[in-house]
Amino acid sequence: MWLLDSLTDKKMNIHLKLDDSDIILYIKVIDNDKQISRMDIIKHNDENCLYIGDILRFSKNKYYNKGIGTMMMNELIAYAKMNNYHEIRGELSTVDNEHKDRLHHFYRKFGFEIINTNNRNDCVYATISKRI
Known part of the structure; x- marks a missing residue:
């Protein structure tokens, strides 16, 4: 399924591509x-939820600070709405502590709630959640 066939940046020949299967969306x-x-x-x-695994x-x-993450997130939110998903979730990892403030800003601008999970023993320090 292709939601957005082509989104072109005038300085770069950028477009988005969706690879959609029953269990994974890229x-x-x-x-x-x-x-x-x-x-x-x-x-x-089964939960009507999309879970962000990773952003690579x-x-x-x-391409840094060119709005590429924003393009992908807008596409994900549009996909969720078109396919009747009720929530988008994910986890924030200590691996990304170096740019933690930037990540929090990114998710909050899309309406995600950030919930600290300091009591966990793994590398996850917070979960993110957005109702659609």
């Missing part, structure tokens, strides 16, 4: 046939 950002970023989403159909950047500098 939102890929392509520039001149090269994948530069990807959001991995797990479908919890395969290329640095040129």
